[in-house]
Amino acid sequence: MAVRKLSLDDFLEEEHYALIGIHCVIEDYRLAFLINQILDIKLKRSVKDVTNPSLNSNYALFEWFDQKQFTTYHLVANTCKVLHNNVKQESNSLFGKDTQGASNYYLLPEFKxxxxxLKIETEFLSKEKTILNKILKIPQVVTAYSIASHTLKSKDNLIFN
Incomplete structure (x- = not known):
């Protein structure tokens, strides 16, 4: 008797997207505005941020769906700074010392x-080079480059729906 084995990979399609990493120090809304101008798109702040409940971190998300080209653009912050208070009780003190600190968390820890x-979800990835060249022309952007999706260890963090 022959044994048949089914794999989920036979039924699930590979998600087609381009991923561009952007190095700059400006605020997220300012970068979204500049990308909107240079790419002629309309990124808007999403109602829901990308969250990681285990780390208690939120990452700002801007998105836009181009109905003419069936392309979805997502601009997401890779870093999140979380403030925390630590109260240390000293043995000879009535009140503890309040110490504030901050921890940095990353959406993609391998690219700190x-x-x-900038995640561009589309069936046709032919315009990735032109988009990258336009982003590099923004004066506030230090550098930007394509990231191969097969090299990512934390792909699941890029699922925004």
Missing amino acids: TINYL
């Missing part, structure tokens, strides 16, 4: 130097 990610 990237400030923002």
Whole structure:
């Protein structure tokens, strides 16, 4: 008797997207405005941020769907700074010392130097080079480059729906 084995990979389609890492120090809304101008798109702040409940971190998300080309653009912050208070109780003190600190968390921990990610979901990835060249022309952007999706260890963090 022959044994048949089914794999989920036979039924699930590979998601087609381009990922661009952007190094810059400006605020997320300012970068979204500049990308809107240079690419002639309309990125808007999403009602829901990308969250990681285990780390208690939120990442700003801007998105836009181009109905003419069936392309979805997502601009997301890669870093999140979380403030926390630590109260240390000393043995000879009535009140503890309040110490404030901050922890940095990353959406893609393997790319800690990237400030923002631009994810372009489309069936046809032919315009990735032109988009990248336009982003590099923004004066506030230090550098930007394509990231191969097969090299990512934390692909699941890029699922925004």
